[in-house]
Amino acid sequence: MKILKIICVILITSPLLLSAQTSTLDIQNSNLKWTGKKITNSSHYGSLKFKSGEVNFSENLISSGKFIVDMTTISVDDIKGSGKSRLEGHLRSDDFFSVENFNEAILVINSSEKNGDNLKVMGTLTVKGLESSVEFDMKKSGNSWTADLTFDRSKHNVRFRSGSFFENLGDNLILDDIVLNAKLSFN
Structure with missing residues (x-):
């Protein structure tokens, strides 16, 4: 009887096991x-590495x-030399991402739905x-995926020159939205 129950459980759950792939x-x-x-339409860009x-x-x-993203790897790709090093240090500081105290950023996916050719x-x-809650599109491209996510840094207490925290910044205002573009390959 015990073996029959085990076989029934396996038969009932096997379609679920076959349909899910990690x-x-x-x-x-x-x-x-x-x-x-920035408010002036100038920008900085760079990269981060996944853990x-x-x-x-x-x-x-x-x-x-x-x-999981390794925040210690934040790099600036649009400038060189001492300006690059200075900005990377500033991004790692408490003015921005406090990397010494928060060396990881984490994205947990809760669900997805079809959106045309995308998810x-x-x-x-x-x-x-x-x-903070986020929504973004992922698109399959060959054997990899691309994802574009925009998040509001003010929701994460990234305050430096943010109009959400400070007034009268004028041309010194840095927009709250940070755009992330990922190319994701899976094993």
Whole structure:
């Protein structure tokens, strides 16, 4: 009787097991780019590296997932020399991402739905220990995926020259939206 129950459980759950697929991020062949803009339309851009990532696919949708970004790897790609080093240090400081205290940013994917040829992904982004809900599109491109996510830095207490915290900044205002563009390859 016990064996019969075990067989029944296996038969009932096996379609669920077959339809779900876990894929691990290939961090060597994946990349993450960021862009921040000022009110004057000037901008800075750079990159970050992933520590890890994993998604669970079920019925051609992402049912769950988690990506961890190493904030200590934040780099500036649009300037060189001492200006590059100075800005990278400033981005790691308490004015921006407090990397000494918060060396990881985490994106947890809660669900997704079809949006034309793309997936509309819903999740929770944690930066500087503070969470915010995010929605973004992911698109399959060959064996990889692309994702474009914009998040509001003020929701994560990234205050430097933010109009959400300070008035009368004029041309010194840095916009709250930070744009992330990812190319994701999975094993």
